[in-house]
Amino acid sequence: MPLLGVNIDHVATVRQARRTNEPDPVHAAVLAEMGGADSITVHLREDRRHIQDRDVRLLREMVRVRLNLEMAVSDDILLVAIAIRPDMATLVPEKREEITTEGGLDVRSMRGRVQECVARLHEVGIRVSLFIDPDVTQVELAAQAGAEAVELHTGTYADARTPAEMDEQLDLLTEAGQFAIAQGLQLNMGHGLTYRNVRRVAEINGLHELNIGHSIVSQAMLVGFERAVREMKQLITV
Numbered sequence: 001m002p003l004l005g006v007n008i009d010h011v012a013t014v015r016q017a018r019r020t021n022e023p024d025p026v027h028a029a030v031l032a033e034m035g036g037a038d039s040i041t042v043h044l045r046e047d048r049r050h051i052q053d054r055d056v057r058l059l060r061e062m063v064r065v066r067l068n069l070e071m072a073v074s075d076d077i078l079l080v081a082i083a084i085r086p087d088m089a090t091l092v093p094e095k096r097e098e099i100t101t102e103g104g105l106d107v108r109s110m111r112g113r114v115q116e117c118v119a120r121l122h123e124v125g126i127r128v129s130l131f132i133d134p135d136v137t138q139v140e141l142a143a144q145a146g147a148e149a150v151e152l153h154t155g156t157y158a159d160a161r162t163p164a165e166m167d168e169q170l171d172l173l174t175e176a177g178q179f180a181i182a183q184g185l186q187l188n189m190g191h192g193l194t195y196r197n198v199r200r201v202a203e204i205n206g207l208h209e210l211n212i213g214h215s216i217v218s219q220a221m222l223v224g225f226e227r228a229v230r231e232m233k234q235l236i237t238v
């Protein structure tokens with residue numbers, strides 16, 4: 001079975017809704033580790049809409065499992081990554097207007113910049129993964145760019161509405177995944193995975209790690225709600 005990487009971006013989203021200091025994603029990372037997370041992922045977006053620079057610095061100090069930094073192919077963020085030294089950097093496409101990462105990185109059109117970014121991360125010992133669509137050509141280009149890993153985008157699988165569409169997307173993930181392993185790449189997958197749809201992806205042969213965020217943060221909020229209300233009620237009841 002694959003390892004579980006937990007993406008804690010949306011703990012920071014709740015904090016940023018009030019620009020306050022709770023809930024702290026660093027605290028969430030510690031709890032995620034206690035729950036068995038094999039790695040912690042954060043996406044330091046260029047617009048800093050959720051995770052802040054301070055979070056990444058503190059996470060580097062506090063996280064005992066592997067820290068995976070999702071990042072755009074951008075000079076500013078590259079400097080942050082070089083300073084902080086996550087265990088792995090996952091290069092993702094980034095658009096300011098998107099709600100979440102919309103598709104995989106197009107390694108073909110960004111070849112030169114991706115290769116340079118991979119080389120600069122390698123210089124300081126950071127392993128690199130490329131977040132790409134489940135497409136054999138993109139996998140091949142990822143291997144040529146020098147990445148150690150690929151993370152195949154499971155968003156289209158997650159959005160599939162019929163069993164036939166789901167099967168089709170699973171086939172694409174399986175085919176691109178097996179090709180990645182044959183190229184010597186570590187195979188990760190993620191995006192849009194939930195308690196309902198994760199199982200079939202988790203069964204793909206040779207899968208190293210799944211990265212899951214929104215669904216876990218949502219579930220955490222709901223399973224903790226009753227207790228949180230009870231604790232507040234106790235405080236105000238004399």
Ligand code: PXP
Nearest residue numbers: 101131190191192211212213214
């Ligand atoms: N992997 C990558 C590269 C992502 O950009 C994201 C979203 O930040 C995830 C995994 C996690 O996706 P989700 O929050 O839908 O589980």
